[in-house]
Amino acid sequence: MARWGRGHTPTRHADKATWMRDHRFEWLEIATYPAAYSAQCAVHGIRGGAPSNKIARYYGPAGAFETRTETTDMGTTVHARYIGGPVT
Template sequence: MTRPTRRPPASHANAADRMRNAPGTWMHITTYPARYSAQNTASRIRTGQYEAYAPAGAYEARIQPTEIETAVYARYVGAAAQNGSTA
């Protein structure tokens, strides 16, 4: 069996910038061979554990299974979304 090709790490700072420039638009962040890795990354995006996605709640994230991998998508909803305000 051959070893899977290693992917370069996701550039979270670049992804966060792209999303802030297009609020509400879902964007592909990265893809993982293991579902738990994708779930972990999505959780870290939602909770702002990656500095680029701070504060917590400013970004939504979801995973999408593909035929053989699991993709992570996220969108910027704004810092106001974390406390329910619209202004």
């Protein structure tokens, strides 16, 4: 069982990746992470730069998604969008 804070719903990365592929170039909020480190782990997984990251499997191939982060009162929010093939 995953260890989540009270009231936290796990992010459904498979659903989010599918939505972004259907809506190319549109930004989507992935999740807000209370710790900046957790947000950076998600960013690396989405960009495909962290093969050991469990969410990376939903966002392949590497470079097909862009990310941006925003600091909020609740932590660090990660946004992503599908841009197509890998960035060269």
